Amino acid sequence: MRVLPHTDSPTPVVASGASLRPERAVVRKAPGLHLIGDLYGCRGDAALMTDAAKLEAFCKQAVLDSGLTTVGSLFHSFGEGEGVTGAVVLAESHLALHTWPEDDYVTLDVYVCSYSCDNSSKAEALFDALQQAFQPTDPHLHRVVRA
DSSP: OOBOOOOSSSSOOBOTTOOSSOOOOOOOOOOEEEEEEEEESOOSOTHHHHOHHHHHHHHHHHHHHHTOOEEEEEEEEOSTTOOEEEEEEESSEEEEEEEEGGGTEEEEEEEEEOSSSOOHHHHHHHHHHHHHHHOOSEEEEEEEEEO
């Protein structure tokens, strides 16, 4: 924490952006894997792009099949034939996705912590299942190992 020089104020003034926590060694306890995809040219099941209920059911089944744990979900349709935005909250972290059927485009975000065990293969299985369902012709994928 960086404290600015003394003023007449009875409490210290903390520099903008500084932490209010006392400085201490950082212990990294929750490494994880963050998989991010921009899926262009999607040619999979068209209903997954526009039907919020179907996409939610598919995602929750994919989570279960990958060995991860759903703790909640929320999916929203932007109207008949329009895109869907959705998220599945996992005990291990999250899955989020957004569809643009008019552009055959999907954004996909899977982040899985490996707090008590390495869940990387489960994250990859979930990400792969979603990619296979959307069948992108031009996937742009990113893999971030978080520690």
